[in-house]
Amino acid sequence: MKLKKIFRIFLAMMVCFTVVGCQTTTNKKTVIEIVSYKQEAATYFQQVAKEFNASHGDIVLKISSPNDAVTVMKTRFIREDYPDILAIGGDATFSEFVDADVLADVSDFSGLKNIKKSYLTILNELEYVPTKGIYGVPYAANASGILYSKKIFKEHGYKVPKTWDELMSLCKQMQKDGVLPFYFGYKDTWTTLAPWNALAVSLASPTVYQQVNAGKTTFTKEYSETAEKFRELLKYGEKDVAAYGYNDACTAFAKGQSAMFTIGSYAIPQVLSSNPNMDIGSFVMPGNNDASKNNLNSGIDLMFSVTKACKNKKAAYIVLDYLLKEENLQKYINAQMSLPCRNGNFTLPKQFADMVPWINSGKMVDYPDHHYPATMGCDALLQSYLLSGNKKAFLTKWDKDWKRYNRDIIRKVEEYNKTHKS
Numbered sequence: 001m002k003l004k005k006i007f008r009i010f011l012a013m014m015v016c017f018t019v020v021g022c023q024t025t026t027n028k029k030t031v032i033e034i035v036s037y038k039q040e041a042a043t044y045f046q047q048v049a050k051e052f053n054a055s056h057g058d059i060v061l062k063i064s065s066p067n068d069a070v071t072v073m074k075t076r077f078i079r080e081d082y083p084d085i086l087a088i089g090g091d092a093t094f095s096e097f098v099d100a101d102v103l104a105d106v107s108d109f110s111g112l113k114n115i116k117k118s119y120l121t122i123l124n125e126l127e128y129v130p131t132k133g134i135y136g137v138p139y140a141a142n143a144s145g146i147l148y149s150k151k152i153f154k155e156h157g158y159k160v161p162k163t164w165d166e167l168m169s170l171c172k173q174m175q176k177d178g179v180l181p182f183y184f185g186y187k188d189t190w191t192t193l194a195p196w197n198a199l200a201v202s203l204a205s206p207t208v209y210q211q212v213n214a215g216k217t218t219f220t221k222e223y224s225e226t227a228e229k230f231r232e233l234l235k236y237g238e239k240d241v242a243a244y245g246y247n248d249a250c251t252a253f254a255k256g257q258s259a260m261f262t263i264g265s266y267a268i269p270q271v272l273s274s275n276p277n278m279d280i281g282s283f284v285m286p287g288n289n290d291a292s293k294n295n296l297n298s299g300i301d302l303m304f305s306v307t308k309a310c311k312n313k314k315a316a317y318i319v320l321d322y323l324l325k326e327e328n329l330q331k332y333i334n335a336q337m338s339l340p341c342r343n344g345n346f347t348l349p350k351q352f353a354d355m356v357p358w359i360n361s362g363k364m365v366d367y368p369d370h371h372y373p374a375t376m377g378c379d380a381l382l383q384s385y386l387l388s389g390n391k392k393a394f395l396t397k398w399d400k401d402w403k404r405y406n407r408d409i410i411r412k413v414e415e416y417n418k419t420h421k422s
Helices: 002-018 039-055 069-078 092-099 110-114 117-125 150-156 164-176 189-203 208-213 224-236 246-254 265-274 313-323 326-336 350-361 378-388 391-405 407-419
Strands: 030-036 059-064 085-088 137-144 146-149 280-283 296-306
Touching: 030 039, 030 069, 030 313, 039 059, 039 313, 039 326, 059 313, 069 085, 085 092, 085 313, 092 296, 110 313, 117 137, 117 296, 137 189, 137 265, 137 326, 137 350, 146 150, 146 265, 150 280, 164 224, 189 224, 189 246, 189 296, 189 378, 208 407, 224 378, 224 391, 246 265, 265 280, 265 350, 280 350, 296 313, 296 350, 313 326, 378 391, 391 407
Parallel strands: 030 059, 030 085
Antiparallel strands: 085 296, 137 296, 146 280
């Protein structure tokens, strides 16, 4: 009898620990999991998760930043093991996920009202075909143009060029002064995309990809001037352009071996690692002779997308609100040398000073390579063109390869246009 009584008491205690109203128990907490592709920001995310969990008793935030995160995400999709939120870039990966219908429409997220319209436009233009709804919350951006040594510019009295002709005149003057204008680092093919992107955003339509997919134009027509000016820059760089890579270029620029470096803001930490005291500036690539037509090449470096499988969208939104707090975003900006995608009173890295007018006015256009299929190898095409100099063959191949590697998308666009005729 005693044993039976003890057993009944034990059962009663177990019930007490699991039902609402018992003092020693807690209801199950909502776990929100984020998988981030920004491995270099893992420390920031670990800290922000720790602070969030300390101030939110009913939600547990878990953030991971695995190697090859996008592959990890896709593998989990196949297993139907979806994270609640994806931290990804505003590029072809996002386009694929929208197309695969794995992301939730977040139009009802109140925090969107604070996001800069330019980045919401960029997000919309990434979609292969127009899709009703908003499928991401832009968080942080980077910018690409021309980094320059303020010390060299000051010593020689050089001024930041506002037009293409001014840039060419500046390069010629630097050569006369015995100063190497640029270091490129084109041995690593991906570096060719930086100046290409920065020129194309001012010389080609931001919707050129959609127009080509719809059969309304060709890259041979739209990229002719970009290709010409892209190769023109070669005259003012290191002699053997394919002999030195990205790290070489960062080090050379840091040591004052060139006055400028055609790369994005993401290279600044690498440059400063070689010369922590270097005074670096950055300006918009002046592709046009009409300065008013020059755009800042800026894209979404980090955004948050809620998956359709998220079981508690309200909790996910609470997490997003927390991440978007000005003090939290400012910490990210400081750590990653980034630009905020939301409006607010932010202190930008001093290296962006020359770009502020474009940032404030919203004259920003997304990175063209965010729309290029990875399988096409556009960076290798660009490097081959730089070495051969055959513009016609380069653009013809670009058009041919585009049709080959985008055939499924082109077919999807054709089907969409057939069923959405006005």
